[in-house]
Amino acid sequence: MPDIQELCEDNLETFDPYLGKDLAEDMRREFFRGYGMQGEDGTPTGVMVWELLNSEKDDEEVKSRIRYLQAESGDSLDFMQERYQEEGVSEEEIKESFYWLEDEKSASSCEKAGFSKERKESECITLSLSDASKIPFFAKLKKIPDFICSLETLTPIQYRLAVKNCLFNEKKGLLEDLGYLQKDFFDTTVSACTITDDEASGLFLIRARASGILEPVLLTASGPDFQKHLAMMIAYAIKKGAEKYPPETVIRISRSRKETAALVKKLLPGLKGEDLFFGNRTEKQ
């Protein structure tokens, strides 16, 4: 029987070569789970990582998004799938699992395990910071008012209130674990906020990933001029990003939320995501 371990702080380093910098970083987050597989000599031979969705909501079904699945052999992939189905799914009471994967071998292993499989355009698109600076809509916004500022200007109390307001409004963007994240989890210089009556009425949170990619993860604002504020926060972040990072820095935008997809379609027409494998499976308890 192959040695499959649950990924945790203690063994993350062992599986670093498989995980890569970004995933290793994510594994320290609240709802990320994973398995690591080792050969007889202790060398890592495969990794499976998934993120739980809705796991803190008592009246919603828990879903799992398989973020990564990679192994040296098809058998190793199957072993991890089996373990996932037997333990991962039942322990967390997962009702549905889905994946977006690049590797066909991994997707086929999922298909073998009962997932559907289709090839379609990824939810994620990428563009460079210099391309973002050239988006006409933001390039035209020359003057950004003083009430749009960096996340670093928020006091801890202001940041926590802003996060609570997001959670109570069910606005979490891509951050399932928003309530667990500290301010410095984000790039506090590039991330922007809108200050209204000494409170943050808008947030544009951006992560600077260990790999150097910039990832916008939450964009929200409230109040009568929220649309204007959203646009100004994006313009502010692009400006700050251009000051801090080289122009070729990659920005990765997820279009998993329909508002983001609509915005991307409007601002970046014609920009396509790469083709990936997608599939899902309803879990039996």
Place this chain on the structure above:
Amino acid sequence: MNLEMPLMIFGDMIHVTFYLDVAAAILVLGVLVLCSRGIIRDAVEAKLFRLLLLAVFVLAVSEALNYAGLFADIPAALSMLLQTVNELMLSAALIMWLVYVEYRLYRSRDDLKRRVVKRLIPMFIVVGLELINPFTGILFTVNMSLVVYGTIVQGLCEVVRLVYIISSSVRVVKEKKARRDLKFFAIAEFILPVIAAYLLTGIWPYSMVPLGFAVGLTCIYAGIINETSFQDQETGYYNRFYLPSLKKEITEGSYRLKSGMIFRLGREEDTEAFSKLLNPILPKKCIMIRFDRKTFVMLAEINERVAFHMMKEDARDAIQEHNSKNDDPDIQVAIDMIMKREGTPAAFYDKLFQRVKRS
């Protein structure tokens, strides 16, 4: 006979308008006096509402004086002055109405500053025209104490005023549909008398605009009093009289209650201090109810545990900080969370308040 009839109608018009204006002034003055008793908790809202009432009061008085002046055969210059004051006050009332609506909708000083100036530009132009009118006659002239209207510019100014009234009211109506916190904003009760007054002034020879505004603002104030009856005066949170109406909303499905947090104070005397600590950390979307002297209940439409844990931590930190800085006896609070797992929101409401009552 033929000459006397128009004069009789004219005299009648003066009398009726005078009495309507006096009635409007008395009504507004009454509301103004009631308002100064501090029923409106929000200081900015109270100030803006008082200024709005004051503008309508001066509008009614200046118009009454103007019509009274017609009997006293006042000089044309004085008539022009009174009419100019009258026009300016009408514009001032509309400016204050817009500012009041903006503030009441979002209760934000910053949003008010950011938005209102641009929106007021057309009205500032109208005010500018009213100020230069005595020297140019661009809006109206005075002939033997009688005001003579009829310029196109005057017509345009009236259109601007109507657009202000209608557009701000439409915004309130739209927001009211989406937001439960505006349900006491009696916008229909305001707009109906105002529009009726404009229409009647158009078809009758009597000016009814000040009375229309006075009645409309009295209705707005009645809405405020209604809202206040559901508010705890000490803290500004809802009181338990609000619960039947909330239960109705929950049963009808317009409020999807999913969770609650119960705060039980050790001593009644800490109520005010506790609410002051809680206010800066309260999320905007939750409903806070003061159930009895020592019990507060926070309700929400989410059931995400981390949000409630954050709330609990922040409340504890704020209390701890307060206790460490003050020599008074420590504020003691027990905090309890309850989440809906199954069943309807109405059943959960019953379960939650059974627990509140048991405590």
